[in-house]
Amino acid sequence: MLKEEKTLIIIKPDALQRNLLGEIISRFEKKGLKIVGVKMAELGDAILAEHYSHHKDKPFFQSLKNFMKSSPVVVMVLSGIKAVNAVRLIVGPTKGYEADAGSIRGDLSISGQANIVHASDSLESAEVEIKRFFKPEDIFEYKKSDFEFVYGEEERNELE
Ligand code: CMP
Numbered sequence: 001m002l003k004e005e006k007t008l009i010i011i012k013p014d015a016l017q018r019n020l021l022g023e024i025i026s027r028f029e030k031k032g033l034k035i036v037g038v039k040m041a042e043l044g045d046a047i048l049a050e051h052y053s054h055h056k057d058k059p060f061f062q063s064l065k066n067f068m069k070s071s072p073v074v075v076m077v078l079s080g081i082k083a084v085n086a087v088r089l090i091v092g093p094t095k096g097y098e099a100d101a102g103s104i105r106g107d108l109s110i111s112g113q114a115n116i117v118h119a120s121d122s123l124e125s126a127e128v129e130i131k132r133f134f135k136p137e138d139i140f141e142y143k144k145s146d147f148e149f150v151y152g153e154e155e156r157n158e159l160e
Pocket residue numbers: 055060064094112113114115117118119
């Protein structure tokens with residue numbers, strides 16, 4: 001049974017400062033992903049410590065928090081069939097200098113830290129991360145007019 005998944009991305013300070021916001025959003029839109037939540041935010045210590053708690057013992061933890069506080073970020077919730085995996089593939093692996101050309105990090109980053117975008121790594125983390133950054137009323141359920149062309153008939157029947 002196919003189901004629309006929701007996943008969270010954070011467009012990081014390096015992307016905003018390098019004027020890459022439109023380019024990044026455009027890649028997700030062109031894929032056929034639906035934007036169901038979007039906001040600009042300045043991330044503070046508390047939310048960063050929570051979001052990156054699995055990195056708290058890493059040597060780069062403080063530097064990562066400093067980087068994420070260096071300018072506002074744009075946080076988005078994207079929805080679509082298998083969205084978690086689809087978004088991970090579009091974003092590419094952590095280090096820009098190791099990411100394949102064609103991915104966001106492969107095309108736009110050459111750093112392990114300034115890697116443009118964060119994306120949820122599983123459906124379970126997506127659920128936690130979406131709750132971390134968005135109130136339920138700030139997530140929008142709506143039908144997009146390109147639905148009939150983004151998906152095939154069987155997929156549409158399963159999703160509706
Ligand atoms: P992301 O995978 O979104 O979440 C963890 C972040 O930590 C990662 O992106 C990078 O921004 C950062 N990071 C990972 N590894 C390193 C590293 N070796 N040095 C500095 N920052 C890192």
